[in-house]
Amino acid sequence: MKQPAEWAGRVTQAMASMVYAELVMYQKDENKYAKTLGYMTDIINSNQYSLQPFENLWETEFEWNDETIFDVNYIAKGGRRTWGGANATGGTVWPCMIGIDGLTGSPDYDGGGWGFEPVVPTAYEMYEEADRRRDIGILNIEKYIADYAAQGITVTYEGRYQNTGFFLRKYQPRVGGNADNSGDTELNWDNNLRVYRYAETLLNAAELALRTGSGNAQAYLDEVRGRARLTSVPATMDNIFNKRHLEFVGEGKRYFDLVRFGKAVEVLKPNQYGRVQWTENKKYLPIPQSEINAALGTLIQNPYED
Numbered sequence: 001m002k003q004p005a006e007w008a009g010r011v012t013q014a015m016a017s018m019v020y021a022e023l024v025m026y027q028k029d030e031n032k033y034a035k036t037l038g039y040m041t042d043i044i045n046s047n048q049y050s051l052q053p054f055e056n057l058w059e060t061e062f063e064w065n066d067e068t069i070f071d072v073n074y075i076a077k078g079g080r081r082t083w084g085g086a087n088a089t090g091g092t093v094w095p096c097m098i099g100i101d102g103l104t105g106s107p108d109y110d111g112g113g114w115g116f117e118p119v120v121p122t123a124y125e126m127y128e129e130a131d132r133r134r135d136i137g138i139l140n141i142e143k144y145i146a147d148y149a150a151q152g153i154t155v156t157y158e159g160r161y162q163n164t165g166f167f168l169r170k171y172q173p174r175v176g177g178n179a180d181n182s183g184d185t186e187l188n189w190d191n192n193l194r195v196y197r198y199a200e201t202l203l204n205a206a207e208l209a210l211r212t213g214s215g216n217a218q219a220y221l222d223e224v225r226g227r228a229r230l231t232s233v234p235a236t237m238d239n240i241f242n243k244r245h246l247e248f249v250g251e252g253k254r255y256f257d258l259v260r261f262g263k264a265v266e267v268l269k270p271n272q273y274g275r276v277q278w279t280e281n282k283k284y285l286p287i288p289q290s291e292i293n294a295a296l297g298t299l300i301q302n303p304y305e306d
Contacts (some may be wrong), residue, residue, distance in 0.1 A: 002048040008064040008073075014043045018196040021204050025293040026260050030211070037215055040201055043069075044220075049198040051227045055136050057197070058170045060177065060190045069196035079181035081189030091181060091188030095173035100141065102158025105148070109139075110173040112186060115160035117168065120273065123249055124166050131228050137249050139169035162273055168250040170194075189221035199224050199247055207240050237261075259283055 001013045017039035024032045043049060049066055056062040063071065079090020100106075119138050127134035135143070142165055145155045159165070165294015171191050181188035202220040209215030217235035224243060225232065233239050244257055258264040258278075268278035284302035292299050 001043065001046040005064070008068075009071065012069070014046070014049065014201075015196060017043060018069055018201065018204075021208075022256075025204065025207070026256055028260060033208050033212050034214070037205060037212055040205035040208060041215065043198075043201050044205060046084055046282075049201065051198060051202075051223065054133055054227060057194070058136075058191075060174070060192075063192050067198045068194070069198060069201065071195060072193040074190060074192055076178045076188045076190040077180040079178075080183045081181075081187040082183040083187070084188070085183070088183060090183055091178060092191055093187045093189070093191065094185040094193070095171050095177065095189040095191050098168050098171060098197060099173045100139075100157050100167055101160045101163075103155070104157070105153060105155040106144075106175070107148075107153070108172075108175060110175055110177065111157075112171060113164065115158075116163055118164040119166035119250070120167055120271075121164055121166060127246060128230065131230060131246065133228050133246060133249075137168070137170050139167040141167060143167050170250055194251060198251070199227070200244075203240060203244055203247065206235055207237070210235060210240070 002011050003012050005110040020039060021036045024036045033180040034221050049069060052062070052065045052067040056065065057067060063073075074090070074092040080088040081090040081093075082088065095110075095113050096112060098117045099110060099115070101113055101115035103109060103111035103113065117127070124134060124138050124140060124190075141157060142187075148155045173189055173191075177190045178185055178188050202224050204246040205215060206220035209217035209220065218232070220237045221240060221243060222232045225249060228246075241257065241261055241263075245254060248254065255264075257266050264278045264282075265280075268275065286304050287299060287301055294300060
């Protein structure tokens with residue numbers, strides 16, 4: 001179910017079970033829901049994973065903790081990735097990509113970021129005031145500047161195209177987070193990419209318990225809310241859906257949840273940041289023409305027009 005520390009990052013039974021769950025739930029394969037719930041409870045009952053303090057999940061020193069089911073591992077030290085050799089081993093570029101442009105005076109975050117992928121204000125505003133994930137997962141730059149100003153520390157930033165004043169704090173480039181690399185500095189950050197966390201196992205189990213009418217959906221949901229220091233809410237499908245939104249901001253889960261819950265058309269509407277209206281065809285990737293030719297007319301192209 002879990003690899004020993006020296007093999008961290010290699011595939012485990014738990015990781016395979018999470019991949020299986022993701023596929024079954026996205027495809028809405030009701031015939032496999034009970035089996036998938038069994039896989040989730042196997043992970044839970046193994047007692048090899050547990051929720052960790054939320055603020056620890058995004059710091060290098062706490063990588064491979066007991067909430068980690070699968071990460072893509074990135075290491076700055078000795079990282080050889082360069083602009084001319086992007087596939088070399090080493091760190092990741094994402095922290096630099098989403099970093100705060102022109103940031104100065106911050107004791108926590110590097111100032112060389114490019115400012116892409118700003119967080120929309122509504123993502124920050126959806127949290128309850130007491131929800132500790134809000135300011136751990138999302139950086140409200142004006143609040144951050146004011147908090148340090150109260151300590152006599154001056155922090156400034158410039159802000160780039162489509163700046164909202166909110167940044168994904170989970171993967172911000174930490175001070176010293178690209179130390180000792182031997183490639184291009186901006187391409188070699190330490191931050192692992194979190195793919196599957198135990199929190200997702202619990203929320204998967206809660207949802208599948210509701211869908212199959214078995215298992216303790218309430219207990220699984222309460223455990224995740226309790227870590228955020230929030231009180232219990234009824235284990236309904238809407239509450240689980242909303243909980244996934246709050247828990248996984250910036251972790252690549254939201255789009256697929258919107259599609260499988262049938263909410264993509266309603267939620268993914270045009271906005272001031274250039275998003276276009278979502279339509280059903282956007283679920284599909286185009287099939288390469290070479291494959292269609294090789295199938296001798298037996299393969300039909302996925303729909304690609306609105």
